Amino acid sequence: MERSRILSLAHLWTAFLCFLPAVGLGFWQMLMRSPLPAPVDDPNTYYASVTAHGSIMAYVFPTFFAMGFGYAIAVSALGRPLQGEKWAWVGYALSLIGTVMALVPVAAGRASVLYTFYPPLLGSSWYYLGLALVIIGSYFWIALMLVNFRAWKRENPGKPVPLAMFAITACALLWGWTALGAVSEVLFQILPVTFGWRHTIDAGLARTLFSVTLHAIVYFWLIPAYIAYYTLMPQAAGGRLYSDTMGRITFILFLVFSIPVGLHHLFMDPEHGAGFKFVQSVLTFMVALPTLLTVFTITASLEIAGRVRGGKGLFGWIRALPWHEPMVLGVGLSLLLLGPGGFGGLINMSYAMNAMIHNTSWVTAHFHLIFGGAVVIVYFAIAYELWPRLTGRPLVSKRLADIQLWLWFWGILITTVPWHIAGLMGQPRRYAIFDYSDPVVAKTAFLVILSVIGGCIVVISVLLFFYVLVRSSFAPVAESMPPIRYALSVNPPATVPALLNGFGLWNVILLALVLIAYGYPIGQFFFLHNQDAPAYSLTRGITK
Amino acid sequence: MKLENGPRLHNPWGFIVVAVVSATVVIAFGLGFLLLPRYQEPRAPFSTKDAVYHALGFHIHGKAFNTMQPPPKVPTYIAWTESTIRQATIGDRKSGEFIATNCTACHGEKGLSTQPWIPSLAGLDRLVLYKQLDDFRSGTRLSGPMSAIAQSLTSQQYADVSAYFASLPGLPENRGERTPRPHSSYRNRDPVQRLIYAGDPKRGIAACASCHGPGGYRIGAPALAKQNELYLEQQLQAFALGTRANDMDMPMRTIASALTESEIRALARAYANENANGP
Numbered sequence: 001m002e003r004s005r006i007l008s009l010a011h012l013w014t015a016f017l018c019f020l021p022a023v024g025l026g027f028w029q030m031l032m033r034s035p036l037p038a039p040v041d042d043p044n045t046y047y048a049s050v051t052a053h054g055s056i057m058a059y060v061f062p063t064f065f066a067m068g069f070g071y072a073i074a075v076s077a078l079g080r081p082l083q084g085e086k087w088a089w090v091g092y093a094l095s096l097i098g099t100v101m102a103l104v105p106v107a108a109g110r111a112s113v114l115y116t117f118y119p120p121l122l123g124s125s126w127y128y129l130g131l132a133l134v135i136i137g138s139y140f141w142i143a144l145m146l147v148n149f150r151a152w153k154r155e156n157p158g159k160p161v162p163l164a165m166f167a168i169t170a171c172a173l174l175w176g177w178t179a180l181g182a183v184s185e186v187l188f189q190i191l192p193v194t195f196g197w198r199h200t201i202d203a204g205l206a207r208t209l210f211s212v213t214l215h216a217i218v219y220f221w222l223i224p225a226y227i228a229y230y231t232l233m234p235q236a237a238g239g240r241l242y243s244d245t246m247g248r249i250t251f252i253l254f255l256v257f258s259i260p261v262g263l264h265h266l267f268m269d270p271e272h273g274a275g276f277k278f279v280q281s282v283l284t285f286m287v288a289l290p291t292l293l294t295v296f297t298i299t300a301s302l303e304i305a306g307r308v309r310g311g312k313g314l315f316g317w318i319r320a321l322p323w324h325e326p327m328v329l330g331v332g333l334s335l336l337l338l339g340p341g342g343f344g345g346l347i348n349m350s351y352a353m354n355a356m357i358h359n360t361s362w363v364t365a366h367f368h369l370i371f372g373g374a375v376v377i378v379y380f381a382i383a384y385e386l387w388p389r390l391t392g393r394p395l396v397s398k399r400l401a402d403i404q405l406w407l408w409f410w411g412i413l414i415t416t417v418p419w420h421i422a423g424l425m426g427q428p429r430r431y432a433i434f435d436y437s438d439p440v441v442a443k444t445a446f447l448v449i450l451s452v453i454g455g456c457i458v459v460i461s462v463l464l465f466f467y468v469l470v471r472s473s474f475a476p477v478a479e480s481m482p483p484i485r486y487a488l489s490v491n492p493p494a495t496v497p498a499l500l501n502g503f504g505l506w507n508v509i510l511l512a513l514v515l516i517a518y519g520y521p522i523g524q525f526f527f528l529h530n531q532d533a534p535a536y537s538l539t540r541g542i543t544k
Numbered sequence: 545m546k547l548e549n550g551p552r553l554h555n556p557w558g559f560i561v562v563a564v565v566s567a568t569v570v571i572a573f574g575l576g577f578l579l580l581p582r583y584q585e586p587r588a589p590f591s592t593k594d595a596v597y598h599a600l601g602f603h604i605h606g607k608a609f610n611t612m613q614p615p616p617k618v619p620t621y622i623a624w625t626e627s628t629i630r631q632a633t634i635g636d637r638k639s640g641e642f643i644a645t646n647c648t649a650c651h652g653e654k655g656l657s658t659q660p661w662i663p664s665l666a667g668l669d670r671l672v673l674y675k676q677l678d679d680f681r682s683g684t685r686l687s688g689p690m691s692a693i694a695q696s697l698t699s700q701q702y703a704d705v706s707a708y709f710a711s712l713p714g715l716p717e718n719r720g721e722r723t724p725r726p727h728s729s730y731r732n733r734d735p736v737q738r739l740i741y742a743g744d745p746k747r748g749i750a751a752c753a754s755c756h757g758p759g760g761y762r763i764g765a766p767a768l769a770k771q772n773e774l775y776l777e778q779q780l781q782a783f784a785l786g787t788r789a790n791d792m793d794m795p796m797r798t799i800a801s802a803l804t805e806s807e808i809r810a811l812a813r814a815y816a817n818e819n820a821n822g823p
Binding site: 520 | 575745
């Protein structure tokens, strides 16, 4: 038991220690984009910084977090030692080496391609190899989640797999399938060029392969937060989960529908016809279902807890909830931000409305609101929940933790709301510098300054988060620390249908959907051959 | 899959799930491929076959458009395809050195020109040299002596001589590395520096450095640092007037025509006097 705690802690510390500088970079980037003076003041440094920020926030931080959280769940929810712990350390080491390999060339200015690395812009091979290694390391985790899932089912025939384990396994499977898109782009499109074997690159195929990963990766980030929604928050609130079945259906729907929808990131791209864009737009709407189910179930669970605690009337139960519990507060604030974030997403995924906001700051604001506001705030709450259990030392102050979560909530809100508006006013994304002497650009100046203020609050919140974690790590060891407890549902299931207790059929449906939705859009490049573009190597690997 | 809830016949959920997902897919395809294309004005496709073609992204209106067009003006016959890049980069330095004995009269010993209106070639990118030779041959860039010389050489000889000049020490190589260079945004008060590193979007002028360096690289765009000042100035003026028009997608004609006389002179001077840290 002790060794698996160290395993989880190592992953979570790595995740947050990467997160810290990435937040600092993000703040500086916002300053660069603003009319305020910014240190260094160099567009090329901005792009290097965005690449580091994006690569950490999109790949490194959530991957290490999901891995650490997953191991903690496998041990605590299944109540058995982690099978294959040695391999977990191998995966950890690979991902860590990959992180260093990817970030060194970025810092050297040799891989400023942004985390979406859309070719034909190309950076150093080391960057792509490093990120591939991060993903390969995480495949060890995926395998271990499946192995432990199966082992428990074998030992407990007919019993429902605990919801937390069921969900993290869905998360692992989802990541396993969806990462194949980016990995094949790197292996078959990018590396042959950066190694100098080819001089042109099929930009259309590369972008399409990346889109296989680009949307579902969001749900890979989101599912750990949803696990806290379903299994940790009702317990912390002193109530019960409204429905275990709803939780299972939610995670299954994420697994099935989040991959065959990535084309909605390419609505304005010329390499695909309108037909498949429309089909994937429809399928994208299916991904809204599990979130709607979740909002309903979690609100119901909160109401149950509120009423159990004596809350009365139409809204009295809200006041009766223990908002001083970081887990309850974190999930509550996350739900609030999930609302506007989710509706923004519905606009992005609508084929026609997308045209208005495509490639504007609206999109960047949207994913910061979803990732920062709905996901990371719950990562903090999970950390506050797990740290005492993993270290055996109590949290120094729940009050400081609550202040931190509130600061984060307001920081993200103040950063992203003006950012959305600037996007609607036509501010383009992926721009390092804006000429505020231009009257059209000048109209967004005030909004960007507001975002800078929000960013400042976010930075303070993150520093406070580290203060709480570090202080707690040096607190005296508690005499006894209760183990992680997962919420019971109102009607704890004695058995569940086989369909809701495994992933066999769902994997088949998922692959069939991917084949239907992506078969032609990817296959066309093998007979059309019309998308080859000269590789624009950042560091000019092609001629010397 | 193992059933834990009795025989399959009594558990219809697997069937229901597959049916619901299939129905969603069928409806999505029906709408996206058959129905909606018919209502896309103007010129909605008439037949089912055309609707499907349209949805797949095939151009189905080709016959109606593009009938009578003026003859195209071709800026250059070079396109950066796999085969062109290969051809331009397989040159032999030794053969190139022999060919280059014909160049010294104008471009100087070792490719460093002493006449201010003639460019230095030492250290220039191979693809840049190859493209200009091909443009002189095809007549898309005009120069009496260079056209005659280019017409007397083969593509392989272009590659050879390009390899030779590229290997000489001379103009600082534009490696395209994004090392931090403070004060290169609109906040810089020096208007020339601002043009070089940030451009002027109000006038549609992109930053010079994003293609010509330092800190940026674009295939086919020459490094300009330490190039002869008068040559740079004359080329910018030629682009502005349209008397030089061999820039693919016309970025240089667009930008140069938006620059003022004094900006052209200042930019040429800045690049010609560039030191290791940029102009």
